[in-house]
Amino acid sequence: MRETRTASEERQEREEPRGSRWRRRSRPDRIYYRDLVVERDQLERTAAPAAPRRRGWLDERLGTRAFYEKYGRKAFPVHTTFFFGEMALFSFVILVLTGIYLGLIYTPSNVEIDVEGASLPQAFASAQLIESIPVANLFRNVHHWAAHLMIFSILLHTVRIFFTGTYRKPRELNWALGVVLLGLTLMAGFVGYALPYDSYAVTATGIGYSLARSIPWVGNVAAELFFGGTFPTLGSLPRLYTIHVLVVPAMIAGAMSIHLLGVIKQKHTQPGYARKLAEPGRVLGVPLWPYQALLAGQLLLLMFGGLFLLSAFVPVHPLDAYGPPGAGASDVKPDWYLLWIYGFLKMIPSEAVLSTPIVTIGPEFLGGVLFPGLVFGVITLAPWLDRTNHRGRRYEYLEPPSQAPARLAAGVGVLTFIGALFLAAFYDEIGLPLLAMWAIALVAPLVAALLAYAWAWSRTPDEEAAKFDPTAEEEVRVGSVAD
Numbered sequence: 001m002r003e004t005r006t007a008s009e010e011r012q013e014r015e016e017p018r019g020s021r022w023r024r025r026s027r028p029d030r031i032y033y034r035d036l037v038v039e040r041d042q043l044e045r046t047a048a049p050a051a052p053r054r055r056g057w058l059d060e061r062l063g064t065r066a067f068y069e070k071y072g073r074k075a076f077p078v079h080t081t082f083f084f085g086e087m088a089l090f091s092f093v094i095l096v097l098t099g100i101y102l103g104l105i106y107t108p109s110n111v112e113i114d115v116e117g118a119s120l121p122q123a124f125a126s127a128q129l130i131e132s133i134p135v136a137n138l139f140r141n142v143h144h145w146a147a148h149l150m151i152f153s154i155l156l157h158t159v160r161i162f163f164t165g166t167y168r169k170p171r172e173l174n175w176a177l178g179v180v181l182l183g184l185t186l187m188a189g190f191v192g193y194a195l196p197y198d199s200y201a202v203t204a205t206g207i208g209y210s211l212a213r214s215i216p217w218v219g220n221v222a223a224e225l226f227f228g229g230t231f232p233t234l235g236s237l238p239r240l241y242t243i244h245v246l247v248v249p250a251m252i253a254g255a256m257s258i259h260l261l262g263v264i265k266q267k268h269t270q271p272g273y274a275r276k277l278a279e280p281g282r283v284l285g286v287p288l289w290p291y292q293a294l295l296a297g298q299l300l301l302l303m304f305g306g307l308f309l310l311s312a313f314v315p316v317h318p319l320d321a322y323g324p325p326g327a328g329a330s331d332v333k334p335d336w337y338l339l340w341i342y343g344f345l346k347m348i349p350s351e352a353v354l355s356t357p358i359v360t361i362g363p364e365f366l367g368g369v370l371f372p373g374l375v376f377g378v379i380t381l382a383p384w385l386d387r388t389n390h391r392g393r394r395y396e397y398l399e400p401p402s403q404a405p406a407r408l409a410a411g412v413g414v415l416t417f418i419g420a421l422f423l424a425a426f427y428d429e430i431g432l433p434l435l436a437m438w439a440i441a442l443v444a445p446l447v448a449a450l451l452a453y454a455w456a457w458s459r460t461p462d463e464e465a466a467k468f469d470p471t472a473e474e475e476v477r478v479g480s481v482a483d
């Protein structure tokens with residue numbers, strides 16, 4: 001007889017003596033565990049030869065049973081923060097649905113037409129028509145709020161993954177793809193600005209156009225390709241509309257599908273409590289069908305309800321606020337999700353120009369292209385910059401943020417810096433000198449990072465054994481005994 005035990009089995013037994021799992025029945029996670037046990041029993045039963053089952057109509061034609069066996073049983077860990085990704089996904093679905101409706105009325109053209117004696121760009125007039133139809137106006141507001149919600153939930157999702165260190169092996173590529181998704185979503189938001197073609201749209205898009213042109217060597221060509229010629233021109237709206245409704249959503253849908261396939265293939269990471277309740281390599285959670293599907297359905301309905309309520313009472317960007325182009329829109333600031341770039345641009349003095357015989361680099365390129373590019377680059381590289389990401393170990397559990405003081409400090413520092421840039425967007429309006437603004441932007445993140453580090457360090461146990469181990473090492477056979 002051979003007795004083989006894995007290192008992970010031994011560790012699990014040390015942490016949780018046999019039988020104690022069953023004593024945890026009063027814990028709220030009990031129901032999920034029991035479901036999983038039931039499911040496992042079923043699996044074992046189906047593995048044994050059983051009486052042939054009568055196949056259903058759909059199953060006979062499409063093999064739905066096999067599909068369910070393969071994917072319907074996928075376990076989803078239950079943890080509030082795991083819904084942020086789903087919220088981003090559902091926001092996207094809501095955006096596509098409401099966008100299709102709006103597309104039935106909207107006209108992507110800036111040709112001037114006569115509307116009751118006034119000459120207006122056709123796009124502006126069609127946006128006015130949308131505003132004048134109550135249900136269309138409601139959908140326009142839902143579309144706008146859903147865009148905010150999508151970006152906000154992506155940010156929450158990113159922050160959760162970062163602070164719990166779950167971007168480490170084996171999920172580095174999915175993290176990098178996530179950064180691409182974030183960039184694409186911000187781009188969709190930016191391109192959407194132009195469509196109502198009011199005075200705000202033209203000014204804000206014009207700023208984007210001049211930022212694109214500031215890229216050395218390729219700027220002019222890139223800007224004209226993206227904006228359909230020298231912005232604003234007759235080619236601009238059809239180009240931006242196609243990018244907004246087709247090119248970027250198709251790219252988001254494609255990237256999202258690969259991202260989710262990655263999650264299915266690599267499995268979710270799990271909340272710390274799962275380590276004590278399920279063997280390493282097993283995901284503790286509710287099966288996709290029907291439990292997770294029901295939870296997701298509830299979330300979708302809640303989001304619909306919340307967005308419609310909000311949209312009914314808080315209109316977003318009414319056309320009257322700025323009027324048609326030419327009415328003057330001097331106080332143009334981007335929405336909150338691009339405000340950090342605007343804030344940084346404002347902090348760069350206009351004299352900051354670097355001239356060499358081959359290239360001239362101005363503040364627009366530094367603040368509006370190079371800076372966001374660097375931020376995105378550093379975020380993409382986070383899994384490779386994180387020195388706790390040791391090769392050979394797989395990180396399968398959420399690590400308590402306080403256990404990684406350096407990561408916590410870096411994250412808090414970056415978030416405080418972004419917060420300071422929001423302030424920078426208004427610094428002159430609140431009477432702050434530029435020098436003081438620079439001091440705040442540099443010192444506040446350092447102080448916040450130090451405080452976060454000190455807090456985490458004071459909570460980290462001294463002994464290595466007392467720390468939570470977020471890894472699940474590969475199956476290493478130990479203590480193999482032959483009789």
Ligand code: HEM
Pocket residue numbers: 081082083084085086088089154157158161166167171174175176177178179181182185256259263267268269270
């Ligand atoms: C359109 C945007 C996005 C959607 C719809 C989306 C959706 C999801 C979903 C549903 C999951 C599984 C549940 C969860 O862990 O929350 C997930 C996991 C993951 N996402 Fe995203 N995501 C998006 C953007 C991002 C971004 C911006 C990043 C990072 C920069 C990212 C990195 C990851 C990683 C590393 C995982 C695996 C995490 C784990 O298992 O703990 N995602 N995503």
